[in-house]
Amino acid sequence: MKPIIKVENISKQYRLGNIGLNTIRDDFQRWLYRIQGKEDPLLKIGEVNNRKLKGSSEYVWALKDITFEVMPGDILGIIGENGAGKSTLLKILSKVTGPTTGRIDFNGRISSLLEVGTGFHPDLTGRENIFLNGAILGLNKREIRSRLDEIIDFSGCERYIDTPVKRYSSGMIVRLGFAVAAHLEPEILIVDEVLAVGDAEFQKKAVGKMQDVNVKEGRTVLVVSHNMTIMNELCNRGILLENGIIKCDTTINNAIFNHITSNNAVTEKKWLNGNAPGNDKIKLRKAYIINKENKPINHAYINEEIGFCAEYELLSELSFFTHGINVFNSMDIHLFSSHDNVEIEKDKKFKPGYYKTTVWIPANLLQSDYIKISFACMKYNPFEQLFHEINVLRLNVLEPEVSLTRNESYKGKLPGLIRPCLKWEERQLI
Amino acid sequence: MTSTNDTYSHSITPHNSLFDFRLAELWQYRDLVTLFVKRDFVAKYKQTVLGPVWFFIQPIFQSLVLTVAFGRMAGLPTDGIPPILFYLAGITAWNYFSNCLRATSNTFAANAHLFGKVYFPRVVTPISVVLSNLIQFGIGLLLFLIIYLYYMLTGSHFHPNNTLFLLPVLICSMGIMGLGLGMLISSLTTRYRDLQYLVDFGMQLLMYATPVIIPLSAIPVKYTPIMLINPMTGIIETFKYSFFGASIFSWQLLSYSIGFSISIFLIGFIIFNNTEKNFMDTV
Numbered sequence: 146m147k148p149i150i151k152v153e154n155i156s157k158q159y160r161l162g163n164i165g166l167n168t169i170r171d172d173f174q175r176w177l178y179r180i181q182g183k184e185d186p187l188l189k190i191g192e193v194n195n196r197k198l199k200g201s202s203e204y205v206w207a208l209k210d211i212t213f214e215v216m217p218g219d220i221l222g223i224i225g226e227n228g229a230g231k232s233t234l235l236k237i238l239s240k241v242t243g244p245t246t247g248r249i250d251f252n253g254r255i256s257s258l259l260e261v262g263t264g265f266h267p268d269l270t271g272r273e274n275i276f277l278n279g280a281i282l283g284l285n286k287r288e289i290r291s292r293l294d295e296i297i298d299f300s301g302c303e304r305y306i307d308t309p310v311k312r313y314s315s316g317m318i319v320r321l322g323f324a325v326a327a328h329l330e331p332e333i334l335i336v337d338e339v340l341a342v343g344d345a346e347f348q349k350k351a352v353g354k355m356q357d358v359n360v361k362e363g364r365t366v367l368v369v370s371h372n373m374t375i376m377n378e379l380c381n382r383g384i385l386l387e388n389g390i391i392k393c394d395t396t397i398n399n400a401i402f403n404h405i406t407s408n409n410a411v412t413e414k415k416w417l418n419g420n421a422p423g424n425d426k427i428k429l430r431k432a433y434i435i436n437k438e439n440k441p442i443n444h445a446y447i448n449e450e451i452g453f454c455a456e457y458e459l460l461s462e463l464s465f466f467t468h469g470i471n472v473f474n475s476m477d478i479h480l481f482s483s484h485d486n487v488e489i490e491k492d493k494k495f496k497p498g499y500y501k502t503t504v505w506i507p508a509n510l511l512q513s514d515y516i517k518i519s520f521a522c523m524k525y526n527p528f529e530q531l532f533h534e535i536n537v538l539r540l541n542v543l544e545p546e547v548s549l550t551r552n553e554s555y556k557g558k559l560p561g562l563i564r565p566c567l568k569w570e571e572r573q574l575i
Numbered sequence: 576m577t578s579t580n581d582t583y584s585h586s587i588t589p590h591n592s593l594f595d596f597r598l599a600e601l602w603q604y605r606d607l608v609t610l611f612v613k614r615d616f617v618a619k620y621k622q623t624v625l626g627p628v629w630f631f632i633q634p635i636f637q638s639l640v641l642t643v644a645f646g647r648m649a650g651l652p653t654d655g656i657p658p659i660l661f662y663l664a665g666i667t668a669w670n671y672f673s674n675c676l677r678a679t680s681n682t683f684a685a686n687a688h689l690f691g692k693v694y695f696p697r698v699v700t701p702i703s704v705v706l707s708n709l710i711q712f713g714i715g716l717l718l719f720l721i722i723y724l725y726y727m728l729t730g731s732h733f734h735p736n737n738t739l740f741l742l743p744v745l746i747c748s749m750g751i752m753g754l755g756l757g758m759l760i761s762s763l764t765t766r767y768r769d770l771q772y773l774v775d776f777g778m779q780l781l782m783y784a785t786p787v788i789i790p791l792s793a794i795p796v797k798y799t800p801i802m803l804i805n806p807m808t809g810i811i812e813t814f815k816y817s818f819f820g821a822s823i824f825s826w827q828l829l830s831y832s833i834g835f836s837i838s839i840f841l842i843g844f845i846i847f848n849n850t851e852k853n854f855m856d857t858v
Binding site for chain 1: 583584585586587588589590603604606607610611614617618619621689690691692693694695729766814852
């Protein structure tokens with residue numbers, strides 16, 4: 146099959162800083178080269194776009210040599226950190242801005258939804274704004290009129306449809322805007338992080354609509370979102386962008402896994418100074434992960450036991466307290482919580498000093514995923530939290546080459562939140 | 576997919592070709608033009624008590640002020656026409672041109688938010704601005720005609736003549752001159768905004784270099800070349816001549832104005848067209 150979109154070597158250069166006399170100098174230089182028929186000299190400079198590092202050049206590449214193809218009927222998810230170039234890519238695809246170099250070819254109409262309700266005028270009624278927004282997105286009056294009832298129905302704003310939109314709640318504006326966009330019926334739909342707004346019911350409706358458009362009408366959808374749960378559910382392919390470069394172009398599962406495991410793992414932390422987690426009596430000093438040989442590790446396998454260690458300092462005598470951890474997966478789903486189950490001794494005191502607590506997470510419990518651990522110290526009767534440090538450590542838990550929890554002949558990823566090793570029995574009955 | 580392997584219906588490349596005007600695409604968006612016109616018009620007078628009556632009030636007061644200031648106090652001649660009518664004619668025509676130019680000259684800056692989120696031919700915006708100003712001008716012209724008829728019936732002597740048939744040409748000419756200059760300025764100001772400040776007071780200066788207040792016949796000879804270079808002079812003078820038969824009319828002057836309008840429109844359009852692709856990065 147022939148791809149519906151073909152992106153070849155797309156790059157986008159941006160200039161940082163303010164526009165002033167320096168820009169005149171560069172513009173002049175560019176113009177001089179252009180009239181001599183030479184290549185733009187400023188395209189040769191420019192650095193990889195990493196917003197965290199200080200660079201020496203005023204020019205950066207927001208996108209560099211992006212090449213990929215999209216097949217008709219794909220739902221392609223584009224993921225990456227803030228500033229990775231996702232929105233720039235969508236902007237170029239929607240013709241809001243041009244590429245610096247490269248070429249994109251596509252078939253059919255591209256409709257892009259970079260924002261919900263673009264061009265809504267607060268003084269116009271909902272109905273008038275449907276026409277205006279529809280026309281901005283490229284429909285003519287006849288097309289909008291024929292879909293008007295469906296749009297109003299989908300938005301769920303029937304009662305307000307002849308009221309100026311400035312009287313609408315922000316959620317209603319989003320609903321109305323998405324309703325228009327969802328009925329555009331383009332061959333290619335581009336959606337940028339618009340699902341972040343709106344309530345849960347609406348998000349469900351929107352995701353459902355996008356799947357509908359894809360499955361029933363065979364249309365192609367490109368989505369950018371930071372909500373990995375939605376992306377996982379919606380997309381079949383994923384592109385991971387990192388600093389303007391495609392890091393991987395694979396299935397959505399792999400792309401998400403690569404994204405969340407890329408450089409976020411933190412398996413050891415130390416706090417020496419005053420801003421350590423805790424209060425004036427207790428300070429967390431160190432947290433790290435160990436294996437069952439008590440060696441610190443920076444990643445783990447699902448079939449091995451791992452220990453989470455926390456070292457803390459008591460600055461003054463404290464009455465009895467205990468500890469707990471919370472474990473979340475990469476989608477921020479709370480997997481489980483565990484509390485130190487020692488017998489509560491009301492009269493026990495802890496003397497000032499340096500303590501260490503270790504909690505063991507058994508083998509064959511965690512799924513191959515990226516987990517986040519939070520650690521808390523608290524008192525019971527009355528309950529009081531001394532501190533609760535969210536996201537103390539983040540750890541990649543990997544699938545080993547050989548695993549008891551998976552049949553060797555199956556190579557794909559096993560679904561589910563946990564990976565227990567269960568006992569199976571089979572016997573012939575008759 | 577019956578087409579051969581490497582043909583695509585659309586493509587995106589770094590630069591537009593200089594003379595690719597994509598008029599067919601513009602035609603597809605004609606409904607957007609009318610909706611923008613309607614939006615501008617409706618939104619302007621929503622939540623006002625007098626509504627469109629404001630279209631009348633503005634030029635009336637402007638002419639009254641001019642009548643008192645220039646007619647009565649300074650005693651400037653008006654070619655024998657009742658001053659209020661003379662000024663109203665000049666103001667009505669001039670305001671159309673000036674409103675078109677001012678409103679289109681910040682197209683990119685004023686619509687940056689919209690342009691940054693969705694693609695449509697950018698030229699839709701200035702065209703709809705000129706059209707909604709045309710409606711406003713039509714209302715102003717109606718007011719002028721009412722007062723004109725009143726003076727005619729009460730015995731003032733005018734000589735409306737067959738140059739009145741040129742009226743549509745004059746209106747078009749002013750519209751596309753305002754549009755052309757506006758597009759040119761808005762393209763030049765996406766990167767360097769300096770020009771934007773020039774427009775406001777530049778328009779005021781230009782009004783005095785146009786026979787809006789002082790008739791061309793009353794300008795001292797040594798200043799007439801400045802007036803004659805100004806492409807608006809021919810249009811305003813012809814406008815007055817066609818209604819009153821009293822100003823200066825020459826085909827030469829008018830042709831110059833029309834020729835200027837068309838050329839500036841083409842230049843403005845080409846430059847605008849080449850700016851629209853990447854303006855988002857600099858605006």
